[in-house]
Amino acid sequence: MSQILDYDNLNMLKEVIGDDLKSILESFNEITPTVIDQLEQAIAQQDAPEVRHHAHTLKGSAANVGAIALPSLCLEMENMGRAGDITHAADLFAQIKDSYRTLSDAVNQYITTEF
Amino acid sequence: MDQQPNKILVVDDDPITRITLTKVLERSGFEIFQADNGRAGLNQFIKQHPQLVLMDALMPEMNGYEAITAIRNYEKDRAVPILMLTSLDDMESVDKAFEVGATDFVTKPINWSLLSQRVRYAIRTSQIEDDLRRSKAQLAYAQKLAKLGYWEWDVINDVVTGSDSAFKLFNIPNQSHISMERFLSSVLSQDLTLLHQTISEAARGQSHLEVSFRVQNAHNIITHIECLGEVHYSQDQQMQRIVGSAQDITRLHKAESMIDYQSRHDNLTELANRTYFSEELNRHCQQATQQTSAVIIFDIDRFKTINDNLGQTQGDNLLIALAQRIRRITRDGDFIARLGSDEFAILIRTYKDTNELNQLVNRFYQDLKQPFVVDEQELFLTYSMGITIFPEDAQDADSSLQKANIARGQAKQMGGNQSLFYRTEMNAQAKQQLLLENDLRRALTLNQIEVFFQPQVDCQTLRPIGAEALVRWIHPDIGMVSPVTFIPLAESTGLIVEIGRYVMQESVRQLEKWHAQGFDHMRVGINLSARQFSLTDLVLDVEQLLSHTSIPPKYIDLEITESFAMSNADHNIGILNSLKAMGVSISIDDFGTGYSSLAYLHKFPIDTIKIDRSFILNLTTKEGQSIAKTIIAMADALDLEVIAEGIEDEEQLRFLQEKNCDILQGFKFGKPMPANDFIAYLNQFKLPTGATP
Incomplete structure (x- = not known):
């Protein structure tokens, strides 16, 4: 199974900020569904700039918590938004949603095991 | 580290990144302020004066580039480091970030263990730069204020280097390969000897220099310069280098000369005053004991009335005109002074014989009697003049002044409009006169x-x-x-x-x-x-x-x-x-x-x-x-x-x-x-x- 989370990065962060990492990860779980919803809405409304914006945000947060697959999917979506062509965004969005679900599980598991 | 924690402003629209950055940097002892878009970031920047800004590129409202531009416009004299947060895959945004004035960039995903180091390093660099810029500005300002320049002479190779201000003070273009002789080429020739002497003293081991001299520029304007210097020697006591400062002390010099001048001259006529005349007379009496010399003292008859009639201003103008005339009619070697209100003195340093002195006195008197034009009116003055000659009548300054004064008084009592040579019996007469006056x-x-x-x-x-x-x-x-x-x-x-x-x-x-x-x-x-x-x-x-x-x-x-x-x-x-x-x-x-x-x-x-x-x-x-x-x-x-x-x-x-x-x-x-x-x-x-x- 391909790696979902960059554990080295997470551990490094944990070394720097200790228990605070837990709250960051919890915040991630809390906030990200909203961002995904906003992205979905933007796609539905065919609002390319908004699509770009939310994809960018999601890319950053995911990368921050050490996600490996999700940021690259987000970058693809971001590029679509920048190009202004989001006709095929729905497919990509489905992948993003899947990737997030896996990521979210991994994050939850990390929280449970590490804290 | 400073007592006050360094403030860092984090501007990112992604709350997770923002929180993570905050947590990480707080752990390193920074105080963090957050903003979720460029506009809010600029706002916080103005309010908090952070020592460093972490700025995301892509944000709603005002993006990172616009925010950096705004910050740089806002704070012109300081260069607060701004680190742009950017993806490694986005080189375009890196270029753009530098263009608008970002200091450096941090790639996402962020390497957390290195972040604090990078932030700390960026802050320290900027503070050093700031201090340097400030001290450089202060130094330039101070030097400008003190008209101070520094210079250095490599004695072995005979090359002078220095600050622009030093070269300016010496009135020499700041070029390479300037020899000491060339460096000193605008110094007044009278003062060069002193400088050469100072240099040879330095060569003989006088390790501190202090010398002042004059420099003349192309417009013949004289600048007074004071140089301080430290001499560096090799182990065998050979002079290697002189490092020094140069300062324009013209104003100081002027102020000193002015004070000196004012204490020895009369403000109104700019003639020497009584003090200066006495000094000069003293000097002359001591030095020229064998020479026959004379002191002439005179005042204007009925001056008080004339002055009252003319009024203060015209009265002063009359005295100025009189002083100018005295200057004109006396010879080069004569020393003239205004002793008091309308009282003037002439020191005749030397004359051939009594005949010549008589002629001189008569000529002075006749020239002084020519009318003055005051207020478009001709004014005829007469004078009471007393003369002492020495060493015959007096041997020192005080008694020659005193005796000339007695003769003048006598001339006045005889109705004025005359000049009298001092005679010994005048002393007795003067005393008797005084008694009579009281009676x-x-x-x-x-x-x-x-x-x-x-x-x-x-x-x-x-x-x-x-x-x-x-x-x-x-x-x-x-x-x-x-x-x-x-x-x-x-x-x-x-x-x-x-x-x-x-x-x-x-x-x-x-x-x-x-x-x-x-x-x-x-x-x-x-x-x-x-x-x-x-x-x-x-x-x-x-x-x-x-x-x-x-x-x-x-x-x-x-x-x-x-x-x-x-x-x-x-x-x-x-x-x-x-x-x-x-x-x-x-x-x-x-x-x-x-x-x-x-x-x-x-x-x-x-x-x-x-x-x-x-x-x-x-x-x-x-x-x-x-x-x-x-x-x-x-x-x-x-x-x-x-x-x-x-x-x-x-x-x-x-x-x-x-x-x-x-x-x-x-x-x-x-x-x-x-x-x-x-x-x-x-x-x-x-x-x-x-x-x-």
């Missing part, structure tokens, strides 16, 4: 001042028609003091004003008696002194005199001397016209002794001229006769009355009767006598009741 101050109140009357008679009938009032001082110890002695004293002390008033009042009081006793054709002649003309409002005095008497003004005859009338003719004509308008009679006394311009004489509102007694004495000679004849003829032509003074014998009387003189005065008819004696004299001429004289 004179009390003379009026002690009734020692008396008015005597000398008869004047009709030339044909020889009956009295009037008298000349003559003032006498009866001193309790000395007896009768001659007016020749005490009138100048009264004039120089100002006592003449009171004495003059007293004489006028007493004369009129006696005149009233004569008239009351039937001699109602009698007149009285009252002498006015020059000083009375200038010290008091004579017109007012005479007006009061007339208002207190019933005697018609025409019986009062005011006499002024010819020489005085002519000395300030235009001014005096004005006063005489006013007196004349009140109805009094005016006489010119001592006629023929001074230089009278006929043109002026004609302008004077006079009624009478008095032929001086010296001409009467000379009537025995043909020449004397013709002069007397001419004066009488001239007076007749101008319709003036003539009084002849000093008649002592029959021959004189016969001559004057023949020539139709009008009035006679002299011992032949009566000496000056006290008031009571004069009444007794008059009574001899009393006619039987009913008869007319």
Whole structure:
């Protein structure tokens, strides 16, 4: 199974900020569904700039918590938004949603095991 | 680290990144402020003055680039480090970030373990840069303020390097390969010796330099420079390098010279003052003991009155003009000064013989007497001048000044308008004069001042028609003091004003008696002194005199001397016209002794001229006769009355009767006598009741 989370990065962060990492990860779980919803809405409304914006945000947060697959999917979506062509965004969005679900599980598991 | 935690502003729209950055940096001891878009970031930046900004690129409202641009525009003098958060895959945004003024960038995903280090490093670098920029600015400012430059001389290779300001001070372009000789090429040649001397002292081991000198630029402007330097030597004591500063001390120098100048010069005329003159005289006395030298001191006669009449400003202008003239008429070696208000001094450092000194003094005096034009009017000044020569009269500065001053005082007492050489007896005279002066101050109140009357008679009938009032001082110890002695004293002390008033009042009081006793054709002649003309409002005095008497003004005859009338003719004509308008009679006394311009004489509102007694004495000679004849003829032509003074014998009387003189005065008819004696004299001429004289 391909790696979902960059554990080295997470551990490094944990070394720097200790228990605070837990709250960051919890915040991630809390906030990200909203961002995904906003992205979905933007796609539905065919609002390319908004699509770009939310994809960018999601890319950053995911990368921050050490996600490996999700940021690259987000970058693809971001590029679509920048190009202004989001006709095929729905497919990509489905992948993003899947990737997030896996990521979210991994994050939850990390929280449970590490804290 | 500082006591205060460094503030960091995190601007990112992604809350997770923001929170993570915050947590990470807080752990490293930073204080974090957050903003979720560019506009909020700029707002926080202005409020918090962070030491560093972490800025995301892509944000709603205002993106990172716009925010950086805004921050850089806002804070111009400081370069707060701004780290742009950007993806490694987005090189385009990295370029754009640098373009708008980002300091560095941090790639996402962020390497958390390195973040704090990078942030800390960026802050320290910027603080060092800031300090450097500040101190550089301060240094430049300080150097500019102090006009300070630094320079360094590589002695071995003979190359001078230094700051632009140093080169500017030395008036040399800041180029490479400037030798010391070239570096010093604008220094005044007189000061170069001093510099060369300083350098050779440095070579001999004098490791601290301090030297000041002058530099002249292309416009001949002189700058005073002070150089401080440290000399560096090799182990074998060879001079290697001199490192130093150069400072423009022109203003300091000017201020010092100014203070020095002001303490030794008179502000108004810019001549040397008394202090400087004494110093210079002292120096001269000590150095030139074998040389014959002279000190001339003089002041303006009646200056106080002249000054009062002119007013402060014109009075000052007169003194300035006088100072300029003194400068012009003195020779190069002479040292001139203004000792006091209207008192000036000239040191004649050397002269050949007495003859040359006499000529010099005479020339000065004549040049000084030329009129000054003040307020578009010609002003004729006379002076009282005293001269000491040394080593003959005095051996030191103080006594030569003092003795010149005594001579000047003597000249003044003799009526001014003259120059006198100091004589030993002047010292004694000066003392006696001082005693006399004190006595004179009390003379009026002690009734020692008396008015005597000398008869004047009709030339044909020889009956009295009037008298000349003559003032006498009866001193309790000395007896009768001659007016020749005490009138100048009264004039120089100002006592003449009171004495003059007293004489006028007493004369009129006696005149009233004569008239009351039937001699109602009698007149009285009252002498006015020059000083009375200038010290008091004579017109007012005479007006009061007339208002207190019933005697018609025409019986009062005011006499002024010819020489005085002519000395300030235009001014005096004005006063005489006013007196004349009140109805009094005016006489010119001592006629023929001074230089009278006929043109002026004609302008004077006079009624009478008095032929001086010296001409009467000379009537025995043909020449004397013709002069007397001419004066009488001239007076007749101008319709003036003539009084002849000093008649002592029959021959004189016969001559004057023949020539139709009008009035006679002299011992032949009566000496000056006290008031009571004069009444007794008059009574001899009393006619039987009913008869007319």
